[in-house]
Amino acid sequence: MSLPSSSEPYRFPVAARYAGMESSPLKDIFALAARTDVVSFAGGIPDPELFDLEDIAASYEWVLANQGHRALQYGVSEGEVELREQAARRLSRDLPTDSSQIRVTSGSQEGLFVVAQAMLEPGDVVLVESPTYLAAVQAFAVHGARMIGVETDDDGVVPEALEEAIRTHHPRMVYLIPTFQNPTGRTMPVARRQAVADVLLRTDVPLIEDDPYGALSFTGGTWAPIAALPGMSERTLLLNSMSKLMSPGVRIGWMRAEGPILNTLAVAKAAISMQSSVVDQLTVARYLDSVDLDAHVARVSAVYRERRDAMAAAIAPVLPAGAHVTHPDGGMFLWAALGEGYDAQVMLAEAVSAGVAYLPGWSFFADDPDRSTMRLSFVTHAPAVIEDAIGRLGEVIAQHPRR
Ligand code: PMP
Numbered sequence: 001m002s003l004p005s006s007s008e009p010y011r012f013p014v015a016a017r018y019a020g021m022e023s024s025p026l027k028d029i030f031a032l033a034a035r036t037d038v039v040s041f042a043g044g045i046p047d048p049e050l051f052d053l054e055d056i057a058a059s060y061e062w063v064l065a066n067q068g069h070r071a072l073q074y075g076v077s078e079g080e081v082e083l084r085e086q087a088a089r090r091l092s093r094d095l096p097t098d099s100s101q102i103r104v105t106s107g108s109q110e111g112l113f114v115v116a117q118a119m120l121e122p123g124d125v126v127l128v129e130s131p132t133y134l135a136a137v138q139a140f141a142v143h144g145a146r147m148i149g150v151e152t153d154d155d156g157v158v159p160e161a162l163e164e165a166i167r168t169h170h171p172r173m174v175y176l177i178p179t180f181q182n183p184t185g186r187t188m189p190v191a192r193r194q195a196v197a198d199v200l201l202r203t204d205v206p207l208i209e210d211d212p213y214g215a216l217s218f219t220g221g222t223w224a225p226i227a228a229l230p231g232m233s234e235r236t237l238l239l240n241s242m243s244k245l246m247s248p249g250v251r252i253g254w255m256r257a258e259g260p261i262l263n264t265l266a267v268a269k270a271a272i273s274m275q276s277s278v279v280d281q282l283t284v285a286r287y288l289d290s291v292d293l294d295a296h297v298a299r300v301s302a303v304y305r306e307r308r309d310a311m312a313a314a315i316a317p318v319l320p321a322g323a324h325v326t327h328p329d330g331g332m333f334l335w336a337a338l339g340e341g342y343d344a345q346v347m348l349a350e351a352v353s354a355g356v357a358y359l360p361g362w363s364f365f366a367d368d369p370d371r372s373t374m375r376l377s378f379v380t381h382a383p384a385v386i387e388d389a390i391g392r393l394g395e396v397i398a399q400h401p402r403r
Pocket residue numbers: 044106107108109110133177182210212240241242243248252253
């Protein structure tokens with residue numbers, strides 16, 4: 001007996017929250033990044049040449065040789081204790097942290113999803129920077145949250161605008177990326193952090209602080225998280241990730257919390273995936289124990305800094321008058337606003353034909369997008385490749401005079 005043939009594929013019922021989401025900007029980024037004929041600045045893709053392959057291989061070998069039976073078994077939802085201790089040790093430089101306050105996640109992306117699972121009801125408002133990290137918006141949106149963008153300037157979210165938005169919209173939480181932000185590369189100075197903390201303390205709204213880039217500093221400067229400011233640690237969920245410091249492929253991150261929410265976070269994590277890969281957790285713990293991560297990150301940051309310089313120098317002369325471009329002190333991204341009359345989405349097809357890709361900025365806005373914006377990651381390619389590709393981008397921009 002043969003199955004009835006049909007030209008139409010079988011259609012499973014799809015939840016309303018995923019309707020219209022057949023594609024995602026992230027999937028598109030990875031597709032662009034995979035094209036060999038295009039120099040892509042679209043994804044925040046670390047340069048694989050900079051991975052510490054030797055030490056990571058040694059860490060996997062050590063774990064399998066010394067803890068093999070445990071590493072290949074189920075673990076606990078909170079995360080393996082060695083990794084939580086390493087995480088607590090790193091965090092304690094800025095903020096006293098006990099390993100019991102750490103919850104391990106499969107990257108910060110899962111951390112954001114766990115937070116959304118644990119905290120959000122459909123219809124809840126989440127206040128985000130305008131612009132903000134688009135996959136965080138996605139993780140909150142599939143839980144039925146409504147994102148409202150709050151005005152930012154060169155120092156990050158504007159405290160007065162934040163307070164006004166809190167009083168108007170009564171959000172469930174505020175989501176911020178204070179250091180080397182994605183997508184803008186901007187960093188909130190200490191005074192601004194304090195002003196934001198004052199608003200959150202005054203209005204009693206919890207903070208989700210996402211910090212995957214903070215260690216990638218080009219100036220030697222370090223930034224304590226907002227969670228470390230007086231009164232903030234108990235009302236902040238602070239997310240860290242090994243993706244940008246060690247490898248995004250190992251998919252290991254963690255979050256720091258205090259109080260009863262720790263139990264809810266563990267239950268949510270268990271419901272999603274039981275626990276993160278035990279082999280990978282123990283390997284990251286071994287890596288952090290045996291390698292000087294700061295020295296590795298300093299080497300990576302030095303390379304990224306050269307590439308930032310190359311991109312900043314190449315892009316300045318090709319931007320139209322009145323355009324604005326950020327000059328990040330760390331992280332991976334540079335953000336350009338071409339100004340009124342430009343549409344970076346419309347221009348992208350021509351840019352790709354010219355062999356260069358970026359990410360149109362509109363998708364990073366929860367509401368009211370500036371369509372003239374683009375995000376360019378400077379970390380993936382060598383300076384000469386960056387200079388050449390930005391030159392070609394410049395030719396495309398020049399063919400699009402302001403309308
Ligand atoms: N938060 C921000 C702000 C990011 O830029 C990213 C990665 N692009 C993530 C979270 C997720 O990273 P991962 O899951 O690899 O830790």
